[in-house]
Amino acid sequence: MSLLKVNNLKVHYETSRGISQAVDGISFNLDRSQSLGLVGESGCGKSTTVKGIVRVMSKNAFIPEGEVYYKDKDILKYSDQEMRDLRWKDIAMVPQAAMDSLNPVYTVKNQFLEVMRIKGKLNKKEALDRAEMLFRKVGLSKELLNYYPHQFSGGMKQRAVIALALALNPSLIITDEPVTALDVIVQHQILKELKGLREEFNIALVMITHDISVVAQTCDQIAVMYAGKIVEKGPANEILKEPLHPYTMGLENSFPDITKPNKQLISIEGAPPELINPPKGCRFAARCPFSEEICLKEEPKLKELSPGHFSACIHQSDLDELREKSREVKTWQNIAI
Amino acid sequence: MKEAIKNALIQSYKFLINDKFALTGAVIYLVFIIIALVAPYIAPYDPHEMVKVGSEYMFNKPPSQDFLLGTTNMGRDIFSQLIYGVRPALVVGFTAAFFVMVAGTLVGLFSGYYGGTTDSILMRITDVAFGIPFTPFVIILVGFLGPSIWNIVLAMALLLWRDTARVIRSQVLTVRERSFVEAARVSGASDLRIIFVYIAPNILPLSFLYGSLAVGWAILTEASVSFLGFGDPDVISWGYMLNDAYVSQALSRGAYHWFVPPGIFIMLAVMAGFYIGRGSEEILHPQLKEY
């Protein structure tokens, strides 16, 4: 049984110039034992997707269609009150820059107790015990509970926020760029702890990040998003080693890799399309070195090319050759269409 | 700098068009300016003239076709006084505001940009200016220098720059830290160039805003000073009219036509300044409008 099943989810924005199709029909499954990395450049809709799932969207956003099953119940049909009950207790969300979401005028302990006593209905003793236990798990000493947020460093805050997300024993935790603002050593340790916590408490994880390397370390599944759609999804290993979609290939070209000093970085020329009037065919076609006439007319559907590994591209057989080509600079310089 | 002022004016103009309150304020000022220019053609009498019909002086006449708002106890036409009163109000308002804007902006720019000792000295002077009660200071200075409208303007300019200076300084402190200012320093721009070419254009909208508020304040202060009887006796301003009405006990005689109109005009002038200032949020964050 999958824990979270997203089916053809659309999240659109109303803007002064028209409706922006920020997330346009994405589907994925997540088991309780899995961790999924949502990867893509800014504006691809990765944050909007999870905001749509837990329904904490901005006022001008709406969900025209789609289903989100959590433990086989369609939570898009839930009332606002039911949704409030679900958040934190079942699905904990750590938004971007959550470190700054701690209230500066209360000690961290008070913020913990507040959540656990009101939402979790624990008594003070139980709540305190649990807070101490969680602090220990995220690598903070329990004395730190009595501190105010401004006395914490960035890494400590991020840990406290993760502990707070775990306060009510959720079965799914969603984090948005959890380590972006942190120094590399802290980043490394927090990612490691996140992985450990997930296994220990049996929590599924959705992690949003622009950094493929971060996902490689933490997640076993990857979904690559481009212009509001998932273009490739599957096991992390396969996607990182043998990407099927040209966009993923391009994305991997654009990161320096410390283990490969001779890797030539190649950028993907151009910019993502406007989402108010998106192009008819494949949304990546205009930047794709392998696009053909048909890409501009027909939108490719996600297709399972190997077990559990999907790609939305017309190229389905000659992939070894494409991967080879995608590592050459000149491939990306002359975009065919 | 010329270009910057032009841009700031264009921006102010756009902002006026878009904000209903600001537009109202601007229209009020515009109407006042027109009235001031054509006053001799609208006003039926000389405001100083003691009107005589035949051999009879027209003392304390109620409103009529000849005297739209009646006459004063000295037989002067109130409507004409009201119309001519626009002139000193605007002169006082705009000149005071101009000096306030220039002085406040300069103090704020230098204080905020240089920091350190310059800042300490300028800000301590500002503190002193803040410590002086405004209206009494104007009254005393006018009493000392002699009751002329220019002395009132001078007295106000000497104090009113303080608010502008403080606000401009704090704005400069944030603009100063932005990378493009550092970029200017790296490219070798001199301090004065950085202040006037890079920083000033970014705070000009704010000084225009404070200037427009100062117009209202200055008109109000001139009115108070004149009402209290310390104004220029040769200039008929709205404050003077109120004083005149008060002294001749127009209130107890129920001569509303005498003191209500100048009161309304003072209110309109002050309100117009504040209405223009009301849209400060937008004018300070021009990028908000881009989206």
Place this chain on the structure above:
Amino acid sequence: MAEHSNLIEVNNLKKHFPVQRKMFGNKKTQMLKAVDGLNFELKKGESLGLAGESGCGKTTTGKLLLKLYSLTDGDYYFNGKNISTVDSKEKVKDFRKKAQLIFQNPYEALNPRFTIYRSLLEPLIIHGIGTKSTRRKIIIDMLNRVNLKPPETYLDKHPHQLSGGQLQRIVIARALIVNPEFIVADEPVSMLDVSVRAGVLNLLKNITKDMGLSTVYISHDLSLIQYMCDRVAIMYLGQIMEIGPALDVIGEPKHPYTKALISAVPTPDPDLKKEDIDIKENVPDPINLPPGCNFQDRCPEASPECKNIEPEMVEVSKDHYVKCHIN
């Protein structure tokens, strides 16, 4: 006078900031040693990366090299001339023409009220480059070089009308338009979107090479530094812990701190098993540092010696220096 092969030489470069602290009610001014005794040189056309965690002094070093801060102590030679004490307006302006900065945040680095043309015109006016009639051509040529084509379409735009990648190219163009000899790039792509980073990095790499510029890259990202730089200096609490050719330092790190940093860098290869080095994550208070090595608190290999004696820089292989007792 002999031609200097080193564009930059710094000896014992120091920058201390006074910090006011309250101790038992007494206000006490203490010194924050942001940069504490740096020695390095930079050859003409060479690129050096400064890496380290936040607060290690890498940005302060960059600003010292641009003379945006005054030195607390030490000597700074630029083209063989000691310019640490130069402060006459003319000479500083002359130096400004030769040393330029590329900013981290391109959205902030351009005056929002200037058009692109105006922003690029400014340095030309300040340094009296070109005449009124030739300046437009200089600007258009520069835009071409940073791959903003066709250049004419950019001239009348304002910064908010351009994307991050385009803005950063403008920032690069502004830095290079005065024909500098030296560039400091402070996290040049960290604010940019992933897909355009590679383009900006490649542009910087190629254009600085073509123009024969010496560059200092400041970044917390060692993989970026490895890609961009000939040499790298690992900084920690205001000091250089290890410096040498980028491939040597990153390929065979000698200092325990460098090793820890490198082991923490995430890689896109999930199968790669790296040595996992755990060090305490919190940098100690930079004021009141104990004697001995700055890294002693967090060092997994610290010995009693490290607590007492500050290690010297030792050359472990050609041009590769390490400040550690272990080597």
